[in-house]
Amino acid sequence: MTSHIKMDERVERDRLAEMVQAVIGKPLDRPEGALKVSGAAPYAMDRLPANACHGVLVRATVSNGTLRDMDVDAVQALPGIRAIIADDRLLRNPAQGMAGEAPIQGPKDIAYFGQPIALVVAETFEQARHGAQALKLRFEADGTAIVAPDDPKADIETPEDEQDSTGDLDAAMQTARHTVDAHYTTPGHVSAAMEPHASIAEWNGDRLTLYGSYQMLRFNRAELADALGIEEKQVRILAPYVGGGFGSKLGIGPEAVAAALAAKALGVPVAVAMSRQQVFESVMRRSETDQHIRLAADEQGRLIGIGHEALVSNLPGEEFSEPVTQATPFLYQGDHRVIGHRIARVHRTCAGSVRAPGEAVGLTALEIALDELAAASGIDPVKLRLINIPQKDPSQDIPFSSHMLAEALEEGAKRFDWDRRRSEPGAVRDGEWLIGMGMASAARVNMLIESKARVTLNANGTGTVETDMTDIGTGTYTVLSQIAGEMLGLPMDSVETLLGDTAYPPASGSGGSFGAASNGTAVLLACEEIRQQLCERLDCDMQGLTLKDGHAIVGNRRIALPEILDGSRLVGEGHVEPGKAEETVRQATYGSYFAEVAVNAITGETRLRRMLGVFAAGRILNPKTARSQCLGGMTFGIGMALTEELIHDPRDGHIVNRDFAEYHLPVNADVPQIDVVLLDERDAWANPLQAKGIGELGICGAAASIVNAIYNATGIRIRDLPATLDKIIDGLQSRTD
Amino acid sequence: MTISVSMTVNGKTVSGDVEGRTLLVQFLREQLHLTGTHVGCDTSQCGACVVHVDGQSVKSCTILAAQANGTEVVTIEGLADGATLHPMQEAFREHHGLQCGFCTPGMLATGYDIVRRLPDADEARIRRELSGNICRCTGYHNIVKAIKAGAEKMSAA
């Protein structure tokens, strides 16, 4: 018995608002918090069976070519070595998000430095690693491989359906009163989820159970089955606790397939944990970008033209490419528009989704450009944005589902004391520190993904939610329990949410900020189904049923749920699908960032002093988890602005800084006082919850507010991220020379 | 070559056979099944593996199991008093000092150590003392808040 909805139109009825349990929208603690603070939440590698063998992946040390042979015998002779797996089904690239089929396989054809090419399996991890390091390999390298997107010999693709143009931007640039025409570059980034990828594979006959660290289990199951050449129903994946994802665990990875192949070959469970260095080299990077932005504005600062043309990179044969310009078509007005997207084919680690693919870097560059326009036109940066908010999507000529950018800008400016900012750069000094303030808009497209969930109202009056959805730290356990609690009138401790098992109904998975809204809708629908069944038992209509504190209230009767259930249980399933609403209206989330920095006039060091984010994402299901998402997103933005940068060796493209010593994530002291304000909003076009995604909004443009603050502090415009001290000092010196 | 080691872990005497190259973290996880101590970075940066050895916070990926022979080790599993969470654990839970939870055991071990050494540490000092622990989810904010709250709870206890 499934309750189903396809989002073809607005859902006028606000079901949650009709409920009375009052757990939705409350800053409730995580139900799994106690497990996590006790070290009792089992992550992938915590489920090691006693008889398991360990596998360690071996990597290619050329960027393009062929693996000719391996000195298998010498390693086989080492103590404890059980097998060397060099199966053609090993993955060459990890799967992209929502692929649902095997990615490119076949480890012998080398496409990038660091590509996994074999698995050494031994009785202990130490033996396996020793064997993997001792394995002698012979490659036939293709010395002509292109490893840098700016190599003039690079093959550049210009996909036709990703170019767009209206009006005449060139002419607009010539006649406009104020213009910006500049290139912005961002380096590669990594998700750097704290839990490295790990899988334990165990076969029972022809059935495989995999404990893994993955974000989208229904897709991962299909990808794994396809890679192994078996049926989906033979595969079960469990990932009840995932130590962070941020895109890196969207698609099945090389360690899962390798573990499954080895476990099958040896007839014992096999665990494969990647080292951090292997995660850097063989999972996913965010592509570096080169963005050409053109802005044309009239005397009053009103935009008449916007051009945003991006060059990104990926391996040959990969379909994904960083959708840099995703928010540009609808964020600001302007009749003359150009969108460009080009992909350089390079032999570097596979590029894929890293938190907020597209807007994270695209909006950052656009918002730096807006700041340049503000400086050029002498218009306050907040005001410049306010006057350029379009009334409808200017590219598709469709209405917005809801739009809170103006509110976010105004609220942020007020709370940050923006009016105290001095508009001329370099005007505020505190000893050897130059002080500045900057801001930026936030925007991220909103998505809905097909999702299912099952809810059971148990005979004892408790509720159980089951779905193969994951909680990658975002708070899925919490918000799904809240939705079920609200809809069924159950206190939080009467609801249990079970996640991360493909034995449960298939969900959207965690990604693209769509998890809570998509899967939460499925839970809401499943609860509606149960409410319907209760009505039948109580012989009342839906409007007449109130559920609260484990009781049903109908008319003047108040009956405990176990009494109604009378030893039975009620099961409801919910199923949501995206529909025409996607095309009828433009759906997005919006916000604003404000940052204050101090830049050392002597060394060029930047210290972020305070930062504010104001966000609107429809109904906020839980302000505690939502706020934490925003804090984390903004901290990604701090890294993007100041420290994070993948560096590739120009000779062979290998990642030089493939660990946390050299890839600089923000550490505690890099993060100052951050405030997050969540605005009240409902979006009836999004889904019956009227909630939108918030997991990525906090990074979309955040870095620009910091870079813009550096400009305000120093007069130095950084267009090549991150704004490291050497780039700033160069500017400071050339100004004093 | 096999080495016999014996140590006190979370108040219990344990022993086992390890190789010279076996790290304490592997001994804890694989032989004692104390899997709350995590490996996150392989370069001693992230602090997900912090435990207490003879009362000092130590990254258990920088110490050989054999070097811990004869010591007293406390892991995340040894912080609670039976079913009652330690005040610091309670504070992390309450103040949302975690998201994915992977760095949490190390953060807690460090937080507990900070408060024990510096009961009056202010926010700036807590941030400095947390320099050896990385979190990618939370932006650290709630972690610092949790440690401050934990300090108050610990001094009240």
Add this chain to the structure above:
Amino acid sequence: MSEGRYLRPQRLDEAVDALKGGGWNLVAGGTDHYPARVVEQRPEDILDLTGLTDLRGIGEFPDHFRIGALTRWTDLIEAPLPGWFDGLKQAAREVGGVQIQNRGTIAGNLCNASPAADGVPALLSLDASVELASAGGVRILPLADFILGNRKTARRPHELMTAILTPKPARPARARFLKLGARRYLVISIVMVAGLLEVEEGRVAGARLAVGSCSAGAQRLPALEAALTGQPADAGLAMLATPEHLAGLSPIDDIRADAGYRRDAALILVRRCLADLGGLR
């Protein structure tokens, strides 16, 4: 093939005796050991030095301090030492985080000889020497002669570092350590500067400055040291430092910063260090 031996001697003579055989991977605090072996093969035979408890601790002698080789950074930070150790203590607080300071040893930092080793500039400014023991006896080398380059030292395979010796300054002295990196903590340095001034009657009677991360090994700045001697000990010392004084450095371009920036930053940090030192009471 590896034998996977493990030895944890309790006495120095046992350790020295074992070293005669060679092939050992020496492990003290272990903080550099594990990160290194994740990515490359290392000798699997481990000589664990942590049983040599006599080598841990700091002792005062009439004309010098003796820092046992296995003294940990935390031991140093917590030890009651004269003010001229402040630079070394500041450096100690920059080594990794607290947990690394609790395990990492000073000798380990020196023997690994990373160009970015936090301990080296401060110890150079203290004019430290190192004591090396072998079956053949003991020899003492100035630290400047011990570190030969990137990951290269004068330690012979059969030798073990047993102590670091720091002479007491002849006059009242003050010391500082400064470090610049890309983020606040857990950084591998872009530039480090350590300085020590001996002051008599308001004037610099002796100066020692060392710069790290700007050469294969940290380096003293003898020309600047000479220029400072005899000058009034105030914040104005900063402006006596010129680019020429740093001519002996040979910074490299690497992923942390380019050579030009390193050279500029080194001068800035040297000046800041001198301003601090001169400005002290």
